Amino acid sequence: MVHDPMMEMYLFETGQLVNKLEQLCIASESKQDISEEIDEIFRIMHTIKGNSMMMLLEDIGKVAHRIEDLFDHLKVVTLSEKHIEKVIDFNFDAIDFFKIELDKLENNLPADGSSDALVASIEVFLSELKGEAVVFEASEDQKYFISPSNTVVEDDEGEHFFACTLFFEKDAQMENVRAFTIVHNLKDIAEDVLFIPEDIVENEKTAETIQQDGFFIVAKSMNTASIVEEYFTDLPYIDHNDFRFLSEDEYNELKVDLTGKVEEEVVVEVVKEESTLVQKEDASAPRQSFISVDVNKVDKLMDLVGELVVAESMVINNQDLIGLQLSNFDKASRQLRLVINEMQDIVMSVRMVPLTMTFQKMSRIVRDMKKKVGKDVRLNLEGETTEVDKNVIEKIGDPLMHIIRNAMDHGIEDEKTRLSVGKDRVGQIELSARHVGGNVVIKVKDDGKGLDKARIFDKAFEKGLLTETMDAYTDQEIYGMIMNAGFSTKVEVSEFSGRGVGMDVVAKNIESLGGSILIESEPGKGTEISILIPLTLAIVDGMMMRVGESIFTLPIMSIKESFIADQHEIIKDPEGQEMIMVRGVCHPLIRLNQYYEIEGDADNSKGIFVMVEHDDEQVLLFADELVGEQQVVVKSLSKYIRRVNGVTGFALLGDGRISMILDPSGFMVM
Amino acid sequence: MKRVLIVDDAMFMRSTLKMMLRKKEYEVVGEAQNGIEAIEQYKKLKPDIVTMDIHMPEMGGIDALSEIIKLNPSVKVVMISAAGDQKHVLDAMQIGAKNFIVKPFTEDKVFQVFNKL
Amino acid sequence: MEELMMNELEGDKYLTFAIGADAYGIEIEFVDDIIGVQNITYVPRQPEFIKGVINLRGLIIPVIDIRIRFNEETRAYDDRTCIVVIKIDDMPVGIVVDRVLEVVEISEITVPSSFSEANKNFMTGIGKLQDKIVLLVDCKALLEDIVV
Numbered sequence: 039m040v041h042d043p044m045m046e047m048y049l050f051e052t053g054q055l056v057n058k059l060e061q062l063c064i065a066s067e068s069k070q071d072i073s074e075e076i077d078e079i080f081r082i083m084h085t086i087k088g089n090s091m092m093m094l095l096e097d098i099g100k101v102a103h104r105i106e107d108l109f110d111h112l113k114v115v116t117l118s119e120k121h122i123e124k125v126i127d128f129n130f131d132a133i134d135f136f137k138i139e140l141d142k143l144e145n146n147l148p149a150d151g152s153s154d155a156l157v158a159s160i161e162v163f164l165s166e167l168k169g170e171a172v173v174f175e176a177s178e179d180q181k182y183f184i185s186p187s188n189t190v191v192e193d194d195e196g197e198h199f200f201a202c203t204l205f206f207e208k209d210a211q212m213e214n215v216r217a218f219t220i221v222h223n224l225k226d227i228a229e230d231v232l233f234i235p236e237d238i239v240e241n242e243k244t245a246e247t248i249q250q251d252g253f254f255i256v257a258k259s260m261n262t263a264s265i266v267e268e269y270f271t272d273l274p275y276i277d278h279n280d281f282r283f284l285s286e287d288e289y290n291e292l293k294v295d296l297t298g299k300v301e302e303e304v305v306v307e308v309v310k311e312e313s314t315l316v317q318k319e320d321a322s323a324p325r326q327s328f329i330s331v332d333v334n335k336v337d338k339l340m341d342l343v344g345e346l347v348v349a350e351s352m353v354i355n356n357q358d359l360i361g362l363q364l365s366n367f368d369k370a371s372r373q374l375r376l377v378i379n380e381m382q383d384i385v386m387s388v389r390m391v392p393l394t395m396t397f398q399k400m401s402r403i404v405r406d407m408k409k410k411v412g413k414d415v416r417l418n419l420e421g422e423t424t425e426v427d428k429n430v431i432e433k434i435g436d437p438l439m440h441i442i443r444n445a446m447d448h449g450i451e452d453e454k455t456r457l458s459v460g461k462d463r464v465g466q467i468e469l470s471a472r473h474v475g476g477n478v479v480i481k482v483k484d485d486g487k488g489l490d491k492a493r494i495f496d497k498a499f500e501k502g503l504l505t506e507t508m509d510a511y512t513d514q515e516i517y518g519m520i521m522n523a524g525f526s527t528k529v530e531v532s533e534f535s536g537r538g539v540g541m542d543v544v545a546k547n548i549e550s551l552g553g554s555i556l557i558e559s560e561p562g563k564g565t566e567i568s569i570l571i572p573l574t575l576a577i578v579d580g581m582m583m584r585v586g587e588s589i590f591t592l593p594i595m596s597i598k599e600s601f602i603a604d605q606h607e608i609i610k611d612p613e614g615q616e617m618i619m620v621r622g623v624c625h626p627l628i629r630l631n632q633y634y635e636i637e638g639d640a641d642n643s644k645g646i647f648v649m650v651e652h653d654d655e656q657v658l659l660f661a662d663e664l665v666g667e668q669q670v671v672v673k674s675l676s677k678y679i680r681r682v683n684g685v686t687g688f689a690l691l692g693d694g695r696i697s698m699i700l701d702p703s704g705f706m707v708m
Numbered sequence: 709m710k711r712v713l714i715v716d717d718a719m720f721m722r723s724t725l726k727m728m729l730r731k732k733e734y735e736v737v738g739e740a741q742n743g744i745e746a747i748e749q750y751k752k753l754k755p756d757i758v759t760m761d762i763h764m765p766e767m768g769g770i771d772a773l774s775e776i777i778k779l780n781p782s783v784k785v786v787m788i789s790a791a792g793d794q795k796h797v798l799d800a801m802q803i804g805a806k807n808f809i810v811k812p813f814t815e816d817k818v819f820q821v822f823n824k825l
Numbered sequence: 826m827e828e829l830m831m832n833e834l835e836g837d838k839y840l841t842f843a844i845g846a847d848a849y850g851i852e853i854e855f856v857d858d859i860i861g862v863q864n865i866t867y868v869p870r871q872p873e874f875i876k877g878v879i880n881l882r883g884l885i886i887p888v889i890d891i892r893i894r895f896n897e898e899t900r901a902y903d904d905r906t907c908i909v910v911i912k913i914d915d916m917p918v919g920i921v922v923d924r925v926l927e928v929v930e931i932s933e934i935t936v937p938s939s940f941s942e943a944n945k946n947f948m949t950g951i952g953k954l955q956d957k958i959v960l961l962v963d964c965k966a967l968l969e970d971i972v973v
Contacts, residue, residue, distance in 0.1 A: 044724060051720045081717075084763055088790060089720045091812035211810050215797045219808065222801050242794055274807065274820035588867055634869035678887045678918055678968070679878070682870045688878060688885045696866040696880055 041146070048093050049143060050330055055082050056136045057395055063129045064401055072112070072122055079129065080109040086136070097153035098139050101132050104160040111164060121167070128160055198263050199289035201256040202270055202281040206249060210275040213248040214238040220273065221255060227269060228259040232296045256284070256292050333428065336389050343378075343385045344671040348690050350378055351668050375669075386573070390425035393471050393480075396435050397422040400442055400469055407446045413453065413465055415446055420470035426478050430571055433551055434480070437544040441482045441567055442467060444541075449486030449565055459562070461485065477553075477573060483566040489559040494519055501525075517557040521545040552674035572674050572687070580670050580689065582697060583648065583661035585630045586638045589697040590661065591670055591689050592648065596702045598656065600648040600664070618647065618658050625649065628705055629660045634682070638662050650702035657705045672699060710822075711737045713753060715746040715769065716761035716788060721811075725759060725788075728815045734822065743767025747775050750783075757825060758785045760805070762796050770799050777804040784825045788813075838930050839952065841959055842909060842922040844892060845900075849922075850931065850952055850959040851909065857917055858910040859925055862902050879919060881910065888919040894967070895947070911964055918968060929954060934961065 041049065059082050066072045072079075087102035105128065117125065135156060139149040204220065206213045217238050221231050234254045235244045259266050263283065270281045284292070354371050397419050404417040426434070450456075450465035457463055468483040491513065498504040498519040504511060519525065523542040548555050553571035580591035581600075608627060609617050616627040627647075631638030639645075639662040648659045670689035675681070684704030689697045712734050716722050726736045738753045740746040742764040750758065758776065762769040773785055787800045787808040797808050807821050839850030840859075858881065865877040865888050874893040878885050888908060892899050900923065908919040931952035947967045952959040 044720075044727065047723045048720050051718060081763065081765060084790065085718045088811045089718055092721065092724055094812070211791055212794055212797065215794055215801070215808070218798060219801050219806075223806060239798060272820065272823065274817065274824060588869075636867070636869055673885045676878070676885070676887050676918070677916055679868060679875070680871050682868075685869075690880055690885070694880060695864075696878055696885060698868065 041143075044093070045143065046330075048089055049140060052086055052089060052136070053140060055086055056133055056140065057398070058082060059129070060133050060402065061398060063126055063133065064398065064405070067126050067405070070119065070122060072117075072125060076109055076112055080106060080113070083109060083132075095139070095143075095149055097151055098136060098149065100157050101135055101153045101160075104157050104164075105129065105132050108160055108164050111167060115167065124163060128156075128163070131156055196260055197258050197286075198261070198266055199256075199258045199284040199286060200266055200282065201254070201284055201289075201292060202279050203252040203254045204273070204279045205252045205277050207275050207277045208249075210249075211245075213245040213253070214242060215245075216275055217244075217248055217253045220253075224255070224257065224269065227261045227265060228257040230293070231255065231257040232293065234296065256289065256296065258289060331388075336428075340385055340389060343382050344690075346378060347382065347669055347671050350374060351670075351691070352693065355666060355668060387425070389428045391428050391431050392423045392425050393431070393434075394422045396431055396438065397469060397471075399435060400438060403439055403442060404446065404467065407443065411446055413446065413450055414463060415450055415465040415467060417442075418466060418468045420468065421472045424471040424473060424478060426471075426571065427573065430478070430551055433547055434569070434571070437547045437569070438469075438480070438482065440541070440544050442469070445482060445484040445486060445565070449484045449488075451487050455487075473573075474570075478571045480569045480571070481566060483564060485564040488561040488563055488565050489517055489520070489557070491516055491559075491561070497525065498522075513559075514557065517559055518555075520557070521555065549677060572672070578670055578672055578689070578699065579667070580697075580699065581648070581667055582665035582691070583630075583646065583659075584663045584665050585634070585661050586636045588634075588636055589665065589691065589695060590630065591668075591697045591699045592650065592659075592702070593699070594667070596650045596652065598649040598651050600646055602644075602646055620649065620658075625656050625658050627658045627660060631660075631662070633684075633705075650705070652703040652706055655706045657702065659700075659705065670697065670699070709733050709735045710757055711735050711753070711755040712757045712759065713738045713740065713746070713749055713755040714759050715740040715743075715749075715764070715772065716759070717741050717764040718761075721761065721788070725818070728818055729822075731815070732819060732822075743769060743772030743775075746772040747779075750776050750779065754780075756784060757822070758783060759788055759809075760785050760800075761788045762793060762800070763790070770796060770803065773800055773803055773805055786821055786825070837932075838928055839959065839961065840909065840928050841926040842907070843924040843926055844895070844897065844922060848926065848957060848959045849891075850929070850961045851911060851964055852961075853928060855911045855913060855964045856909060857912040860908050860910070860919075861904075862906040862908055862921060876921065879908065881917070881919070884917065886910065886917045886919055888921060890921045892921075911968075913964060913968055916968075929959075931959060931961070 059079065062075045062079055062082075066075045083102045083106040087099050087106055090096075090099035090102060108125065108128070112125065135151065135153065139151050142149050142151070204217070206216065210216060214235075215238075217233070221233055224231055232255070235241075235247050238244045238248070238253075267281065270279060273279070354375075359367075401417055401419070404415055408415055445467050446465075450467070451459075451461075453463050456465065466485045468481070470483075471478060471480045473479075492508070495504065495508045495511075495516050498516070501522070503519055503522060504516070508516070521541045521544070523540065525540065525542065545555055548569055548571070551571050553569060556568040556570070557565070558568070559565040578591070579594045581594050581597055583590050583592065607619055609619070609624075611617050611624075616629070617624045618627045619625075629638075630636070642662070644663040646661055646664045648661065649656055650659060651657075668691065670691065672686075673688045673690065675685070675687055684700050684702075685698045686701040686704070687699040689699050691697050710733065712729055714722050714725050714729075714736055716725070722739050726739075729736055734757070737755055738749045740749045744767045746758070746760065746767075746769075760769040760773055769787060773787070776783055776785065781804065783804075785800075785805045787797060787805045788811065789797050789808055790811050800808065806825055809817055809821055838853045840853050840856045841848050841850045843849070860881070863879055865879055867877040868875070868887075871877075874889050874891075876888050876890050878887050890899065902921070905924045907922055907925045909922055909925065910917050910919045912918075931954055933953040934950045935953070936950040947963050949961045949963040952961050
């Protein structure tokens with residue numbers, strides 16, 4: 039959504055502040071203590087209030103203001119446990135309100151939510167607190183020095199005398215302070231400044247008087263008339279005034295009148311507050327400077343870096359250079375590769391965002407759901423600083439939310455049941471994320487009752503999704519059935535996890551990211567759902583192999599060794615599977631042309647065997663020719679391409695051709 | 709072209725002010741997020757005008773104002789305050805701020821005050 | 826097809842292309858790009874109508890032979906053969922067509938009840954342009970059917 043720059047900035051900063059707020063509240067909730075967070079929450083609310091008022095977003099501003107007031111009071115008060123909980127709840131309510139309103143603004147809708155209820159309840163709570171609690175009020179005595187100006191006044195004819203009554207604008211606010219500012223600044227150009235009301239500094243109520251009756255000043259000046267008049271022209275916050283010059287006589291008369299009422303030269307001390315430098319070690323968030331960047335620019339940058347890698351390959355692996363001995367060129371190209379590698383790392387990291395916020399959202403969901411489903415559940419987070427591409431962050435939230443809600447609603451048993459089977463009263467959900475190869479693996483593991491394999495199978499069989507007997511399918515294939523549309527073995531679809539957001543939608547979302555879902559479960563012990571998402575700009579060091587007209591790329595990491603065709607004996611096992619003996623051990627042989635039904639070379643003289651390994655299993659692949667080694671950019675498979683065993687993606691080669699990237703695990707026989 | 713230093717811990721406020729000032733002959737030469745940065749930036753840039761938010765972490769506007777006035781008693785500082793912050797604004801005026809603007813403010817108010825500096 | 830005149834009535838815009846003697850149309854909101862046919866890299870074990878993939882400005886997109894999809898006879902590609910790249914929900918797919926015609930506005934559309942079996946699922950209707958018939962392709966249905 040496109041917004042004007044001010045809104046964009048407002049949404050960005052306020053969004054960040056709300057996130058930080060939530061972090062603080064979750065922390066204080068688990069400690070059941072807010073003392074460490076009070077100052078920061080106060081400051082954040084103050085900022086949100088200020089920003090929102092600027093954008094004329096009154097409801098948001100009001101809520102922030104109330105909480106600011108509340109926290110201001112909390113700084114000098116100790117709270118009972120019950121009250122702490124209430125305060126934290128208010129904060130979460132405010133956070134929710136902010137989020138809803140910000141969301142509306144994100145989508146160019148008016149932030150029309152009413153804050154009245156929330157504001158009122160906070161006000162009530164605050165006044166209750168003030169009535170009950172012991173309040174330590176800091177006593178501050180500050181008086182100010184009102185004196186004639188310090189400049190030496192020469193009594194000569196250059197003097198001008200004047201008086202002025204100032205009337206402030208309706209919304210001027212703090213009129214007494216404004217009045218003070220005016221006379222204070224006036225002293226730069228005038229002397230003997232007298233005014234009514236005179237207790238503008240000590241008495242806030244003078245603001246009202248000034249609003250109603252105006253602020254009266256009389257003084258004299260050595261400066262030119264125009265300078266004096268100029269001062270009173272276009273004064274900010276002044277609606278109108280009646281500035282006039284006085285004759286010396288008029289001035290003296292007025293002076294006598296005024297000084298008759300005012301005590302001359304009230305000399306008081308200026309008590310200066312001890313200012314302490316607050317150096318707070320903010321352990322949770324080191325101060326970083328950020329800039330906001332258009333996502334499209336970043337996307338373009340990423341594409342370009344991808345093309346750069348390809349272009350570099352085109353240069354380095356160029357036909358023209360074959361057979362030449364170019365040591366200087368080699369050195370230079372190695373340097374080039376180093377620089378490009380670093381660039382690619384950094385560009386990738388630009389779009390990478392840690393999962394922290396998303397995981398935090400999940401904490402929030404677990405917290406909210408605990409009360410609703412009446413179960414005590416602990417969410418353990420691991421690897422929340424793992425980074426993923428920006429668009430993954432946007433699309434992974436809902437699927438995770440659904441999976442976790444499922445776990446809480448259906449997976450984890452109620453307290454009684456758990457205790458009766460010897461489990462801990464508190465259910466555990468483990469949410470973890472980590473990088474594996476060119477992917478991110480996010481896992482949700484619960485210690486609930488697990489999936490009912492038989493029931494799922496029956497339902498799938500009923501729907502015609504599975505046609506053979508139960509033992510013909512692997513556990514995973516059966517569990518995977520729950521990702522089909524309309525598949526819910528629950529008798530009633532619960533409010534939280536059912537209704538429209540089924541596992542099938544989750545599966546589609548993950549698929550649109552080019553990822554996949556794995557479901558594992560053990561009855562009575564729990565369920566583990568793993569989501570695998572490829573990193574966007576994955577670059578692989580690959581070995582290119584030709585099979586007929588097709589080119590395949592194997593990640594070099596997975597290659598154990600390779601050798602030419604005629605050195606080893608090919609034998610067949612009882613099931614007809616070809617095997618090759620390598621150093622006394624038999625390994626399955628997979629002829630790529632047969633496996634993929636591609637026409638291979640008729641002449642196998644350049645044929646090559648490549649031994650690949652995955653999880654301690656080794657397999658040999660046979661290709662027509664080894665083409666070369668190259669760094670390639672991994673492009674994920676379009677959703678319109680049927681998934682084929684072993685093929686995990688495409689790669690653009692240096693000469694513009696497209697190669698299929700192989701993943702050895704797809705060939706493993708077990 | 710009057711040179712201005714904007715001091716506020718809220719990014720939003722800084723950019724709003726910046727956008728407003730750009731429309732007239734004010735050149736925003738720097739920004740600071742707290743009092744400490746404000747003093748550093750002042751020393752480095754020697755701006756003609758400084759807008760100073762009052763409540764900031766690390767070091768607040770009043771303290772920063774104090775220090776900057778010591779460096780240059782004739783510097784023009786405009787305080788930016790929240791409504792109802794009487795005490796702090798009064799302190800600031802005493803110490804030497806030239807005027808103050810209350811949040812939320814409009815462009816006109818900003819220029820009204822700036823024109824009179 | 827010779828000059829197709831624009832109708833005076835407001836209609837939807839379609840990109841028309843030819844398969845043999847028949848004219849087809851696709852709503853231009855779905856058309857992302859049109860390129861001359863290029864080498865298509867074969868991808869194993871795909872349905873017959875998916876010829877493979879091509880490189881489109883760094884993006885690797887699948888290509889469908891629409892003749893096969895519509896159960897027509899296949900024909901060798903020549904220098905007028907084009908690939909029309911259509912995109913729904915951000916996922917591009919290329920379609921090989923014999924010849925690309927032009928963009929026209931079609932307002933007269935009928936939906937007959939008797940479409941041939943093969944075509945029924947992929948058509949939204951029949952458009953009339955002067956005295957020519959344009960078969961209007963339902964992109965969404967075409968692509969939905971292909972999804973894994």
